[in-house]
Amino acid sequence: MATQRSITAAKKKKPQPEIPNVGAILERLRSQHGMSVRDLAKKSGLSVSFIHAVERGDSDISLGRLARLAEVFEYDLGSLLGYTSRLSRPNFVGQESRKRIHRGKGVEYEALHLPGIDLDFVVVKFAPGASFKDAITHEGLDVVYVSEGEICLELNDAEYEMSAGDCCVFSAAFPHRLRNDAKRAASIISVTTGRM
Numbered sequence: 001m002a003t004q005r006s007i008t009a010a011k012k013k014k015p016q017p018e019i020p021n022v023g024a025i026l027e028r029l030r031s032q033h034g035m036s037v038r039d040l041a042k043k044s045g046l047s048v049s050f051i052h053a054v055e056r057g058d059s060d061i062s063l064g065r066l067a068r069l070a071e072v073f074e075y076d077l078g079s080l081l082g083y084t085s086r087l088s089r090p091n092f093v094g095q096e097s098r099k100r101i102h103r104g105k106g107v108e109y110e111a112l113h114l115p116g117i118d119l120d121f122v123v124v125k126f127a128p129g130a131s132f133k134d135a136i137t138h139e140g141l142d143v144v145y146v147s148e149g150e151i152c153l154e155l156n157d158a159e160y161e162m163s164a165g166d167c168c169v170f171s172a173a174f175p176h177r178l179r180n181d182a183k184r185a186a187s188i189i190s191v192t193t194g195r196m
Contacts, residue, residue, distance in 0.1 A: 020081045022066065023055040029073045029080075030055075043072045093121075106130030111192075122190040124178065126151070131179030140194020142172045149186025152179050 030040050037055070041048045046065060053059035061069075063077065070080040093112045103109040106127030111120050118140075126149070135154065144153065145167045153160040154177040155170055162168065170176065172192065180186040 021057070022061060022081070023057045025080065026051070026069060027055045029075075033073065040069070040072060044068045103136075104131055104133035107132060118193060120192040122192060123187065124190065125185065125187045126178070126180035127185060128180060128183045132177045135175035135177040136172075137175050138172045138192070138194060140172050140192060141169055142176070143167065143169045143191045144178075145189045147187050147189050149180060149184055150182045151186050151188055152181055153177075154179070 026040075030037070035043075037048050037051050040046075041051055044051075044065075045068060050059065050065075051069075054061050066080070067077055070077050073080070093114060098110045098112055101109045101111060103124070107130050108125040109122065110124075111122045113120050144151075144162070146162045146164050148164055150164070151162045153162060153168065153170075156174050160168065172194065178188065
C-alpha cells in the first residue's frame with residue numbers, strides 16, 4: 001500500500017527527456033549526405049547488416065559504435081542525439097568543402113553546409129550587371145546580408161533594392177532571384193535553413 005509520502009514523491013519526479021530514435025537519425029543523416037548503407041558501413045567500420053538493423057530499430061547500439069557513426073557525419077555524440085543545443089567542440093568546415101553552384105555568368109556562388117545543424121552558409125560575388133540565371137526555391141528561410149555594393153532581390157513578383165549593410169530574411173519557398181544592376185561588383189553573405 002502506497003503512503004501519502006511516496007505518492008507525493010512520485011508526483012515531484014522530473015519528466016524524462018524523450019529518447020531519440022537513433023535509427024531514424026542515422027537514416028536521415030545518411031540520406032542527407034547522399035550515402036548508401038554500404039558507404040556508411042565502409043566509413044564507420046561497422047557491418048551493413050548491423051547498420052540496417054539499427055536504422056529499422058531491430059538492434060540497440062553501444063555508445064562506442066554510435067560515436068564511430070557520429071564521427072562519419074562530423075558530429076559529436078551529444079549533438080547527434082539532440083541533447084546539446086550547442087556543440088561541445090567546434091566543427092570546422094574547410095575551404096575544400098565549399099560547394100560551387102553555377103547560378104549564372106559573372107556569379108561566384110559558394111555554399112558550405114555546416115555539420116550538426118541544418119544550415120548552409122553561402123557567399124555570392126556578383127560581377128557588374130551579373131544575376132542569377134533562374135529564380136530558385138527551396139525549403140526553409142534565407143537571411144541575406146549585402147556585404148559590398150548593391151543587390152536587387154526579386155521575390156514574389158516584387159523587387160527590393162539593398163545596399164551594403166542591409167539585411168533581409170524571407171521564406172525561400174517562394175521563387176527568388178538576386179542580381180547586381182550596378183557598374184561595380186557586389187557580394188552577399190547568406191545563411192539558409194533547410195536544404196537547398
